[in-house]
Amino acid sequence: METPNFTFNTTFQSLGSKARLGRLSTPHGIVETPAFIFCATKAAIKGATPQNMRQENTQIILANTYHLMLQPGSEIVARMGGLHQFMGWDGPMLTDSGGFQIFSLGHGSIAEEVKGRRHSSRPKSLLKINEEGATFKSYIDGKRHILTPEKSIQVQRGLGADLIVVLDECTPFHVDKSYTERSMHMSHRWAERSLKEFQKGPSGVQALYGITQGGVYPDLRKASADFVNSLPFFGHAVGGSLGANKTQMAEVVEMAMEPLNPARPVHLLGIGGISDIFYGVQQGIDTFDCVHPTRLARHGGALVPLSVWENMSEDPRGREHMNLRNARFRDDSRPIDETCGCQTCQTLSRGYLHHLLKAGEFLAMHALTIHNVHFMNRLLSRIRQAIALKCLEEEKKKWIA
């Protein structure tokens, strides 16, 4: 399973938990893990430039196969020199398989159900799913597309990210065990087909991640882990339904992680809350990705550590961000977080950001995105430091209550 130009080494293993430090080496650079991967869905971080991302200490970003295959198409990106050159990001990069979007965007309610939520009125665009692959309508022009495991790998090859992922079916939370089991086996067959297609390509250019399925069922999670362990994937991603709430998610992550081969890096798909990251790290997760930090920024939310609430004499329990749209920030001349070193906190006040949000100025989203990106990179950096110093529990108390 050695993939030329790609290596993953555990540089430190905690004794108290499964938390570990690692070095994930790619042709575009090294990622110190645990690390957070920001979502540049359509080859763009919404509201920030690649320079902004580098300036705020970003190690790695991700782009979405689903969106890019529809617009502008992987051929265009390939002709433009691949994603790195296309978007001006020369660091490590990952693309997902497009599987999740087909189900979450297509089924309408599944995205919500997957994460234990409800209500959605999106049009259904998923037309058919069978052994061959998934047929869906483009949300852009209604054109029919078929995404097969082979096609997903081909598209990702054209996009040219360092780390790529096998196509899977993301089962919604509400389905029963028998459906989850059948779906898991089909995703396994898709994984084998993805791997076979992957091996037809040039070696040493990209590394492939396999995904563990099994929903909330311990025996299925074990079977799926055994399966991905048995194939020569470079890394693993924890996928499928993680349950209906945070408590169940913790249980699922634990049961999914336990049997996975520790020699390979493990990515937890789509998770990015502060408390979730601490939990994941303690279960041995090496990388996370989530739209939360950047989406939250666009809605006026700034991620903050506990000290911010303490400085305002407010109860910090359960809070991970401040809503700068709140009227109480109208005449607050302090930065979001006095201890933050980001560009936004160096120059802009809460009161000004509040005004920008109220006035609908794009600058608000830009400034908050930069802050949240810096925050996540700082958080993960502190977590790595704490793991090395064997004080992760103490560190955690500085970020969440």
Place this chain on the structure above:
RNA sequence: GCGGGUGUAGCUCAAUUGGUUAGAGCGCCAGUUUGUGGUACUGGAGGUCGUGGGUUCAAUUCCCAUCACUCGCC
């Protein structure tokens, strides 16, 4: 000065032949956002229905007066 029109939530407007706690959008106040269809979703506060009379069991609704704004004509 004469004639017409309009006055309902902070704003733009709805309210069935007069009939129970007068609605919506936006705004405002707050909450939610976890493998991103870029500005979504949920909840909440807020009205002496221009003012004063009158008719009626009952008036935002009908009548009179009055004020404000507005259009047209002398």
